[in-house]
Structures are given as C-alpha cells and as structure tokens.
Amino acid sequence: MKAVGARLPRYDGVAHVTARSVYVDDVRVPGTLVAKALRSPHHHAAIKRIDTARAKRLSGVRGVVTHEDVPNNVYGHLEALGIPADEPLLAENDVRYRGQPIAAVAAEDSDTALEALDAIEIEYEERPALFDMRNALDPDAPRMHHWGGVYPHFGPHNHRRVRKGDVEWAFDQADVIVEGVYRPQAIEHCPLETQIALVVPEAGGRLTIYSCTQAMYFSLGVVAAHLEVPLNRLKFVGGTVGGGFGGKVDTASETIAALLALKSRRPVKWRWTREEEFLASSTRAPWHIEIADAVTSDGWVLGRRTVTLHDSGAYARFSPYGVTKHAFHHTGAYTIPNLRFDGFVVFTNRVPTTAMRGFGVTSVSMAVELHMTRIAEVLGISPWELRLKNANRIGDTTANRVAMQDPSTVPVTLAAAERVGEKLGPEYAAMTADRRSGDLLPEHLVAQQAPEGAHVLGNGGGS
Amino acid sequence: MQLNVNGVSRAVSSPPLTSLLEVLREELAVLSPKHGCEQGGCGACTVLVDGEPRRSCLLPLAAVGDARITTVEGLGAPGDLAPVQSAFHDRYAAQCGYCTSGMLLAAHALIERKGGPVDRDEVLDALSGHVCRCTGYVKIVEAVMAASRGQVGAEPIEQPLAPEPSQPEIEIAGSPA
Numbered sequence: 001m002k003a004v005g006a007r008l009p010r011y012d013g014v015a016h017v018t019a020r021s022v023y024v025d026d027v028r029v030p031g032t033l034v035a036k037a038l039r040s041p042h043h044h045a046a047i048k049r050i051d052t053a054r055a056k057r058l059s060g061v062r063g064v065v066t067h068e069d070v071p072n073n074v075y076g077h078l079e080a081l082g083i084p085a086d087e088p089l090l091a092e093n094d095v096r097y098r099g100q101p102i103a104a105v106a107a108e109d110s111d112t113a114l115e116a117l118d119a120i121e122i123e124y125e126e127r128p129a130l131f132d133m134r135n136a137l138d139p140d141a142p143r144m145h146h147w148g149g150v151y152p153h154f155g156p157h158n159h160r161r162v163r164k165g166d167v168e169w170a171f172d173q174a175d176v177i178v179e180g181v182y183r184p185q186a187i188e189h190c191p192l193e194t195q196i197a198l199v200v201p202e203a204g205g206r207l208t209i210y211s212c213t214q215a216m217y218f219s220l221g222v223v224a225a226h227l228e229v230p231l232n233r234l235k236f237v238g239g240t241v242g243g244g245f246g247g248k249v250d251t252a253s254e255t256i257a258a259l260l261a262l263k264s265r266r267p268v269k270w271r272w273t274r275e276e277e278f279l280a281s282s283t284r285a286p287w288h289i290e291i292a293d294a295v296t297s298d299g300w301v302l303g304r305r306t307v308t309l310h311d312s313g314a315y316a317r318f319s320p321y322g323v324t325k326h327a328f329h330h331t332g333a334y335t336i337p338n339l340r341f342d343g344f345v346v347f348t349n350r351v352p353t354t355a356m357r358g359f360g361v362t363s364v365s366m367a368v369e370l371h372m373t374r375i376a377e378v379l380g381i382s383p384w385e386l387r388l389k390n391a392n393r394i395g396d397t398t399a400n401r402v403a404m405q406d407p408s409t410v411p412v413t414l415a416a417a418e419r420v421g422e423k424l425g426p427e428y429a430a431m432t433a434d435r436r437s438g439d440l441l442p443e444h445l446v447a448q449q450a451p452e453g454a455h456v457l458g459n460g461g462g463s
Numbered sequence: 464m465q466l467n468v469n470g471v472s473r474a475v476s477s478p479p480l481t482s483l484l485e486v487l488r489e490e491l492a493v494l495s496p497k498h499g500c501e502q503g504g505c506g507a508c509t510v511l512v513d514g515e516p517r518r519s520c521l522l523p524l525a526a527v528g529d530a531r532i533t534t535v536e537g538l539g540a541p542g543d544l545a546p547v548q549s550a551f552h553d554r555y556a557a558q559c560g561y562c563t564s565g566m567l568l569a570a571h572a573l574i575e576r577k578g579g580p581v582d583r584d585e586v587l588d589a590l591s592g593h594v595c596r597c598t599g600y601v602k603i604v605e606a607v608m609a610a611s612r613g614q615v616g617a618e619p620i621e622q623p624l625a626p627e628p629s630q631p632e633i634e635i636a637g638s639p640a
C-alpha cells in the first residue's frame with residue numbers, strides 16, 4: 001500500500017507534456033484512405049431507395065458500403081447480456097434520428113470522399129418525429145420503433161420494476177405526501193478527440209484496429225459480431241484516449257471503418273468532425289423523474305413511489321442497463337422500507353443515449369437530494385437532520401434488497417456539516433453508521449433490516 | 464516552399480490554401496498539434512508563429528511565409544523538459560493530454576512575453592478559448608503560474624500556489640487566431 005497517500009507521477013505524464021503520446025490520429029500508415037459517412041438529414045423517415053452506383057464510379061473512391069455489405073447488420077451493444085438487438089450498423093428500411101449513418105465511403109482524400117457522399121442518391125419518405133419522452137406512451141404518438149413506445153424486455157414487464165415492503169401502508173400512515181418532478185437534461189460528452197478509428201488490413205486476413213474505445217474487449221466483440229468473424233481475426237490497439245467520459249463505450253467508428261478496409265483492402269481512417277460529434281454521437285440521457293414520498297411530520301420517510309422515464313433516443317443501446325442501475329439507486333443514500341418503482345426506457349427520435357459518468361445513478365441522485373431538501377422545507381425541519389435520520393445504516397437493505405455492510409451516509413454527512421460549520425443536535429452529532437437501535441429503530445424500519453451477517457436477501461431484480 | 468519548423472527548414476509541397484495543421488501533421492508528421500474542431504474553437508491545434516500562439520487549423524500555409532513555427536516537439540523532450548512542460552507534469556495538469564499541446568504553447572508564449580511571474584488573470588486571459596474537457600482548468604492555471612516562477616522539478620509541492628477560485632473562471636471566448 002505504498003501508493004496510498006503518496007504523490008505519484010502519472011505514468012503517461014512525460015509522454016503527454018512532450019506530445020509523445022500516440023492517439024489514433026497520430027498513427028501513420030502509408031496509403032491510408034479517408035472515410036466519410038452519409039448521415040440521415042431527417043429525424044424520422046422511411047428509406048425508399050439507396051443508389052450508390054454513381055459514387056462508386058468516381059475516381060479516387062475505393063470503397064462504398066451500405067447495409068447490404070454488413071454480414072450481421074443488426075447487433076445490440078448488450079446482446080451478450082441477453083438484451084435483444086434493435087439497431088442497424090447502417091440504416092436499411094428507415095432512419096430514426098438525424099445523423100444516423102446510412103452509407104460510408106473510403107477515398108484517397110477527404111474532398112473525394114465528400115464528393116462521393118454527394119453522389120449517393122437516397123429517396124426518403126419523411127415521417128412524423130417524436131422528441132418529448134413524456135408523449136411516448138400517448139396513443140397517438142408517432143410510432144418510430146418496432147418495439148413500440150418503450151423497451152419491452154424487462155422479464156415479463158415492459159419496464160423495470162421494484163416492489164418492496166408495503167407502499168400502500170406507508171401512504172396510509174403518512175402525515176404528509178411530498179411530490180416532486182425532476183428533469184436532468186442530455187449532456188454531450190464532447191471529448192477533445194472526436195470518435196476515431198484506423199483499420200489496417202494485414203496480410204493473412206487479419207485486421208488491426210486502432211481504436212479510441214474506452215472498452216477494448218467490448219468493442220472487439222461488437223466488431224466481430226457485425227463482421228461475423230472470429231475474435232482472433234481482429235487485433236485491437238488502444239489505450240490512449242483523448243477524453244471519453246462514457247461516450248467512447250459505444251463502438252461508434254470501428255466497425256464501419258473495418259468494413260471499408262475490407263472492401264477497399266486498404267488502411268482506412270475515420271475521424272468524425274466536431275459537427276458529427278455534436279450532432280450524431282450519443283449523449284447522456286435526459287430523464288423525467290416523478291417522486292412521491294410518504295413522510296411523517298417528524299421526518300421519517302416511510303415509503304416512496306417513483307415513475308421514471310429514461311430517454312433512450314432512437315435505439316436501446318445501454319439504456320435498459322442504465323435504468324436498472326437507476327432503479328437500484330433510487331433511494332439514494334437513504335433507507336426507505338416501502339417502495340414502488342416503475343422505470344421506462346422510452347424511444348424518441350433523438351440520438352441514442354449512452355453511458356456517461358455514473359450512468360443512471362447521477363440522474364436519480366440529483367432527484368433524490370433535491371427531494372430530501374424539499375421534504376425538509378415542507379416539514380420545516382433541518383435538511384441535515386432529515387438526511388441523518390433516514391441515512392443508510394449497517395444492516396439496512398437497499399431497494400434491491402442488498403444488506404449494507406459499510407454505508408457512508410452518516411460519516412459523510414457529519415463531515416460535511418463540520419466543514420460548513422453546521423450545528424447539529426447532540427443526538428445527530430453523535431450518530432454513527434452502526435445498526436439501528438433504540439430510538440433510531442422505529443418500527444417501520446425493523447422489517448427491512450437484514451439479520452446480522454446477511455448479505456443478499458432477495459433477487460436483485462426486484463420484479 | 465520552405466517551412467521553418469522548430470528551427471529546421473523543411474520543404475513542403477501542399478497547396479497554398481492547405482491549413483498549417485494539415486501540413487504539419489500529414490506532410491511533415493509533426494503530430495503535437497491536434498484536430499479538435501478545425502473551426503478555431505478549441506485551441507488543440509495551437510502552434511507558435513514567430514512566438515505568438517496561432518490556431519493552425521485556420522492558418523493557410525500561404526500565410527505563414529518564412530515565419531518561425533514552434534510546436535511542442537520544439538519546446539522540450541523527455542529528460543529535457545521546458546519549465547512549462549515540467550510544471551504540467553508535476554502538477555497533474557494533463558489528463559487525457561489532448562488539449563495539452565495547445566495549452567503548453569499558449570502558456571509558454573505568455574511566460575516568454577512576461578519574462579517573470581504571471582498572475583492568475585493573465586493566465587486566464589492567455590488560455591481563454593483553450594478548451595479542456597478533463598481537468599476543470601484549476602491544475603492547468605496553477606501549473607502555468609508555477610512555471611512562470613521557476614517552481615518546477617521533483618520536490619514535493621507543499622501547497623497550491625493560487626488561492627482556490629470561488630468559481631470556474633475560464634471564459635470560452637472566440638478564436639484569437
């Protein structure tokens with residue numbers, strides 16, 4: 001443990017400050033072609049016809065690909081986890097967000113590649129688009145996803161559910177019901193290095209893929225699945241990422257660059273422009289979170305009802321996983337024994353949303369913390385004491401019934417209070433994370449406590 | 464034509480309207496300036512032209528003439544770091560490193576111009592328009608101030624140089640190019 005508390009130089013620090021760090025864009029391979037993508041100008045449209053003949057004939061164009069060239073066009077990022085696939089690598093029958101890739105070209109230089117994009121003819125039939133996730137479940141909402149308005153594969157349900165304790169009892173007992181709606185918005189990761197891949201066909205048929213991915217083995221699996229090649233045909237090189245923040249978990253550029261490299265039998269580099277990065281790369285999801293809490297006038301939160309909408313954009317990607325994390329964390333740093341949670345992954349005609357720093361959790365943490373403060377305001381009690389009272393304690397169980405062994409809410413809240421000079425009542429100032437006992441073990445919290453030494457009480461899904 | 468890059472005269476044949484960024488990276492394989500936006504908005508492509516920071520993505524080759532171009536490759540090398548490079552390394556001012564080249568050159572130009580300690584406002588002014596998505600800027604500003612005071616090297620850093628700002632103060636302004 002020599003590293004803990006020590007000041008260690010970054011292992012890549014000298015390389016960074018001397019610009020010796022090799023990012024994908026810095027890899028030089030002679031004869032590399034430039035890739036460009038034709039992206040949907042519409043938010044939602046049927047594709048009636050794709051004609052690439054003229055583009056293919058242009059001099060300097062070495063490869064043009066559409067959905068017809070992809071061995072396995074529809075592959076889901078989480079298919080390996082049992083989440084079915086819904087997203088084509090290159091659009092086939094329809095486009096569901098502006099910026100969705102339909103075709104891609106590789107050419108000797110970028111002007112030629114752009115000229116080739118212009119030469120591709122596509123006939124669209126525009127359809128009404130849906131942008132506000134709150135309308136997705138309306139009967140007359142534009143239908144844009146073949147699965148309907150929401151992702152339907154949470155076991156037998158069309159949404160992620162948590163049922164714990166007796167929420168009806170809690171609302172019957174409540175002195176006050178405190179409601180709130182919280183709407184964290186989409187955020188673009190905006191890494192300084194845009195999405196980029198360089199794919200080099202090697203003698204013997206392997207592909208070397210220089211990738212900006214944050215998730216090397218994951219990307220390896222996604223590319224292999226689309227191309228229907230064994231993993232050992234692909235050699236991924238990565239590790240130096242010019243900022244990712246979650247956005248480079250999506251396999252955004254490697255597969256299409258690989259297709260073009262196979263088609264042209266030349267090295268191909270695809271570097272997204274800043275405009276593409278803003279328009280077409282995935283973002284953090286916007287959420288719509290509705291919370292109603294059953295509280296007593298002295299500040300116990302007896303029960304919580306939550307309905308969450310998670311804007312997945314046009315395809316599922318990682319959203320079912322994000323909403324599951326959201327569900328598990330929807331009581332935040334606090335223990336609420338009676339819960340009813342319904343979380344929907346909603347489809348809209350926006351760019352597909354994805355991982356970003358605390359995916360699924362930051363959104364609900366923001367909502368929960370604002371809501372705790374709102375409860376304190378409604379009751380006219382200290383927001384500090386409200387938090388400490390309901391804080392996670394050893395032996396308490398989470399929304400998904402995991403017994404907590406070392407929850408940090410109490411020590412962290414006390415430390416924060418000290419730093420800002422907040423004076424707490426003596427019974428709060430003396431609190432620890434220890435198991436609830438005596439005055440701090442009201443009846444409604446007894447039932448949810450795990451016996452000493454227990455870890456997992458029920459199945460994690462809660463549904 | 465000839466291009467004077469880091470003190471070496473190099474022959475280039477790109478068309479005159481090619482951006483300096485493209486010429487440096489693609490023709491000369493000088494890779495420290497990065498493609499961040501190619502629109503003058505991020506600073507990742509910054510190089511020094513006769514000692515002044517310029518955005519190479521917006522600068523046509525023809526406009527460079529026989530000016531002296533300095534890139535990070537000309538600033539210092541591993542084992543022989545310029546003060547500003549040392550300070551960035553010592554003080555963790557580079558995270559992913561993609562904005563670092565531009566930051567280093569803009570900072571170096573400021574320190575050279577000032578010839579002595581620079582203050583916080585001067586750093587903020589010199590680095591406005593340089594976008595960093597990783598660091599939150601605090602360590603970058605500290606590193607530039609430390610470099611201007613010659614406070615670089617291996618000895619442990621006792622305390623931050625600048626008082627912690629009450630709020631982020633980097634202004635994302637237009638391009639100075």
Ligand code: FES
Binds near residue numbers: 503520
């Ligand atoms: S690449 Fe030149 S300012 Fe962004």
Ligand code: FES
Binds near residue numbers: 242559594
């Ligand atoms: S260190 Fe990553 S953008 Fe500045």
